[in-house]
Amino acid sequence: MKYRQLTKEQFESLHQEFALFLATQSIDVNEWNLIKEEKKQVAKDVMCVFSDVVWDDVLNKTKYVEHFSKTSVNLFKCDENEIYRIAIKINWDINLLEQKGFEWLMKNPMDNSVDIFKGSKSYNTDRNIEIFDLIEKGSSLSKGEIFEYFNKLIS
Incomplete structure (x- = not known):
């Protein structure tokens, strides 16, 4: 992980963006729920990748x-x-x-x-x-x- 995982509040505020991110990974809501329940490390890894994408986007724009x-x-x-x-x-x-x-x-x-x-x-x-x-x-x-x-x- 390049930065740190987003907080729960940050994930909640980026709910739509995270859903779009999952869609780009060909993960629908049912599959995501299954991953969260049965493959916790995979879910954590996906959340870490999304966090890095968000942080990179914010930091690239930071002046x-x-x-x-x-x-x-x-x-x-x-x-x-x-x-x-x-x-x-x-x-x-x-x-x-x-x-x-x-x-x-x-x-x-x-x-x-x-x-x-x-x-x-x-x-x-x-x-x-x-x-x-x-x-x-x-x-x-x-x-x-x-x-x-x-x-x-x-x-």
Whole structure:
């Protein structure tokens, strides 16, 4: 397995897509029910393959991810061959996880208590695996507005 199996909730939300996936494998609903009952490992393998297909589709489309903690933000732009990072660290007691703290940062990005670092690197392994690793470590997909805002500020 390339990534990880989708959660039960993710499978439920992708019920129609999974049914289509099974159809492309020439597996109808009756056969799927039989596989689940009598061939549990085969059912698990099919679910793992579907999970990888879904993750690859999502990750191929991913352009930005971000990770917020109480006093720092990591913003990533994921190009085809390189990943760009803007790291922001707040040097006083503020909580960026709360609306008030986030709004303060957006209004005061050049405050003396704000350190901003920028860098980039080529992917060490497969692009999608590196982005998936960021997601597994708590990052979330984004539209990139915050990355682009800070990128313009520091460029």
